[in-house]
Amino acid sequence: MKLALQIYTLRSYLSADRVKDTLRRVRETGYDGVEWFGLMGYAPAQLAKLTEDAGLLMFSVHRSFDDIGSCNTDELDALAAAGVKYLPIGWLPEERLAGGPLFEETVAAIRRYAKEAKKRGMYVMYHNHDFDLKPYGARTRLDALLAALPEDLFGAEPDTCWLYSGGVDPAAYLKKYDGRSPVIHLKDCVREGGRSGFMPVGHGVLDWNAILPECGGADWLCVEQDEPSGGLDAFECARLSAEFLRKAL
Numbered sequence: 001m002k003l004a005l006q007i008y009t010l011r012s013y014l015s016a017d018r019v020k021d022t023l024r025r026v027r028e029t030g031y032d033g034v035e036w037f038g039l040m041g042y043a044p045a046q047l048a049k050l051t052e053d054a055g056l057l058m059f060s061v062h063r064s065f066d067d068i069g070s071c072n073t074d075e076l077d078a079l080a081a082a083g084v085k086y087l088p089i090g091w092l093p094e095e096r097l098a099g100g101p102l103f104e105e106t107v108a109a110i111r112r113y114a115k116e117a118k119k120r121g122m123y124v125m126y127h128n129h130d131f132d133l134k135p136y137g138a139r140t141r142l143d144a145l146l147a148a149l150p151e152d153l154f155g156a157e158p159d160t161c162w163l164y165s166g167g168v169d170p171a172a173y174l175k176k177y178d179g180r181s182p183v184i185h186l187k188d189c190v191r192e193g194g195r196s197g198f199m200p201v202g203h204g205v206l207d208w209n210a211i212l213p214e215c216g217g218a219d220w221l222c223v224e225q226d227e228p229s230g231g232l233d234a235f236e237c238a239r240l241s242a243e244f245l246r247k248a249l
Contacts, residue, residue, distance in 0.1 A: 001215070001249050003242060004033040004059065006185065006224035010234050014040065023054035025235060030242035033057035035183070035222050037090065038064070044075070048082035059220060060086035060183055062127065065096060065106070068113045080120035085219075086183050087117055088125040088157040091132075098136040098144035107148045114153040123182065127157040130194070133166030140168070151180050159185040159224070164206055165193030171207065174214035182219040186211075186245065187226075198225050200237045202244030212248055221245065 005026055007014065013022040019040075026034060033056050039047055044061075051058040061084050067075075068089060079087070089110070096106040114124040126132075132142040139147075146156060156177045160170040174181065188204030190197040201223055202208055215221055223241040228234045 001218075002032045002057075002220045003030070003245060003249075004035050004057075004183075004220050004222040005029075005031045005238055005242075006037065006222050007034045008037040009223070009225050009238055011037075012234065019050060020054065023051060023056060026238070027055040029235065029239045030246055031056065031223075031238075033059050033220065035060040035062070035086075035088075035220075037062045044078040044082035044084065048084075058082065058084060060084065060088060060222070062090040063087050063124075064090060065092060065109075068124075069109045071109070071113045071116060073116055076116055076120055076122070080122055085122055086125060086157075087122050088127045088183065090127055091129055092126075092145075094131075097132065098141040098148075107145070110154060111149060114149065118153060123155060124153065125155040125157040125181075125183065127185065128159050128166075129162045130166035133163070133168055140166075146177070146180070155180040155182060157181065157183050157185060159187055160206055160211055161185075161187035161189045161194040161198065161204075165189065165195060171210040171214050174211065178214065178217045181217070183222055184215050184218045184220075185222050185224050186215075186241070187224050188241075194226070197229055198227050199229050200225060200232075200240035200244065202248065203230075203240060208244075208248060221249075 048058045095102045133140045136144045163170040188199040188201045191205045225237050228237045
């Protein structure tokens with residue numbers, strides 16, 4: 001199983017003069033790849049080279065809805081040429097979620113972008129937060145978004161902490177969308193949920209004995225910790241997560 005770090009975890013270490021050293025340390029900490037939360041002002045080929053020079057793979061880059069809506073095919077060409085396989089949408093505002101006035105427009109834009117991405121061998125997904133799990137009829141807004149688009153064009157990037165925080169059993173959700181979730185965000189938290197505190201994987205309250213067996217269909221497991229905890233810095237939190245997962249998987 002390939003283990004990645006969502007580099008947002010280390011965003012305070014990503015100034016231009018530190019990015020190379022930061023990526024080197026990510027590799028030394030036990031990760032195989034990184035998922036970028038944007039292009040950081042670099043061209044895709046430049047960012048891929050920085051990543052690969054550190055011994056890591058740049059397999060996934062988060063996209064904003066502005067990126068989706070503009071559907072820049074030149075940028076899609078460059079992302080594909082740089083070796084990117086996955087293009088998760090980081091989040092959507094309320095008005096673009098199911099029940100919002102721009103939902104249908106949003107679905108149409110995602111469909112157009114996802115078709116162009118698929119032509120280039122890439123797959124578009126949605127990275128959930130807890131607010132995506134609010135009820136929409138008999139299901140959640142997240143379920144409604146996934147139901148609005150075919151599986152071959154659009155998938156899920158489940159975030160275990162935000163599933164828990166939104167009142168959804170992470171293991172049951174992973175089972176429900178098995179085969180449609182090639183990248184899974186592994187994130188832990190305190191009992192009250194992620195908005196009260198994040199934790200390194202295996203050091204919070206999530207039931208990893210139930211969650212990890214449901215991750216077998218994923219291509220990548222991606223650790224993320226939005227904020228460090230317990231007086232530790234972000235690198236130490238990332239190290240503890242990798243250490244736990246290398247033993248548990």
